[in-house]
Amino acid sequence: MSTKPAVNGAHKAAIRQENEEQILAAAERVFADFGFKGATTARIAETAHVPKANVHYYFSTKEALYRRIMEDVCDHWLEAAMTFDNSADPAVILRGYIEAKMDLSRVRPYGSRLWAHEIIRGAKFSSEYISTTVKNWLDSRVEAIRGWIAEGKMDDVEPYTLMYMIFATTQHYADFGRQIEIFNNDKPLTDAQFTEAKENVVRIILKGVGLA
Amino acid sequence: MSTKPAVNGAHKAAIRQENEEQILAAAERVFADFGFKGATTARIAETAHVPKANVHYYFSTKEALYRRIMEDVCDHWLEAAMTFDNSADPAVILRGYIEAKMDLSRVRPYGSRLWAHEIIRGAKFSSEYISTTVKNWLDSRVEAIRGWIAEGKMDDVEPYTLMYMIFATTQHYADFGRQIEIFNNDKPLTDAQFTEAKENVVRIILKGVGLA
């Protein structure tokens, strides 16, 4: 019985896609909460509402699953990175990048936390990605900032320090979200509060480097 | 044979103290690197150069050891917090606090990383400490900042956002030290580089809030 005739093997493909997505979403949460070693396949399975053996059917090992999620996180990060183009006005570019990173922390906090775990642990899985892709991107932005400084468009600040400050502050809203929540009387920041925080971060940094 | 006569039970006490210190130092490193679940008692023992059973002789459980270290970390944090007094000039106070926190990240990076693990995981062991001691401290500093703003001494910025920015940026140099190292051509920041970073962080933030 059953089985929509459907075109080709559409149903099977849909099942696969839905299960993979469910497992990936669950794994992102669990890895973010407990780190690679602390996360258990049993908990990932439970969170995804599938039996543990099914997790291994779709992803051969725990490490394979972890690497796959790290790729996704990096893809999203690269997307935000692209908002930092070299064309327009420095103040516009920095504002856009800071806002994009703040929004990323708001919308995908688990990815940021996962990244934090990975780095604190010593970047065992991703040191190559950092030392190539990310470093190349960062170095080119640092050069852009040096150019702006040379043109007298902004203060003479150490560019890496500025970039680290942006990384740290924006990601703090994801990585230390629980702490912020406690300080905010055990309530998550409202959209209004978050928007206010975002505006203040932009304002302080832009003024701090002489762009306001 | 042997046994320096020594005064009273001085030798035994010294043995106890040295072993406890060795185990605590090892545990701080291992917990910081792997988080609570990821850290193993075997690895802590190995790092401390004592048999695993000896770890349990001095600290009943892994959790007891973890809690003890969290206390030590909090004590150090409180020390730095005390540099943020309400008396002097806002610029002097903020500069002093930022520098103290930067130095803490440099000298005791493991403590900062341990804290990061703890918060990312949801602050299971320390939410009470945060919602009482730390929150009281933070709220009183926020009030001080509001006072400075009211007196026209600095820009009208959202005080929590400013404090989070200071937390995030200063702790970034400990928590994401490995990432910074990779960006710095796989070499740890030299003292000169770190001093430059510290000065830049102070300068950008002070100017950013209208204190320079």
Added chain:
DNA sequence: ATTTATCTTGACCGTTTGGTCAGGTTAAAA
């Protein structure tokens, strides 16, 4: 209707984990 390929899962396995303990050693007290 039959075959084939994919999906599903309870039960199982070897390893690692936090923690225990008996029996020994060493140093302080009597």
Added chain:
DNA sequence: TTTTAACCTGACCAAACGGTCAAGATAAAT
């Protein structure tokens, strides 16, 4: 010198872990 209290540790254990597998269910192809 003897006794006592503290320190030390190899060997061990039950629980939890990542991963496997055989056997069944379901859907697509023939």
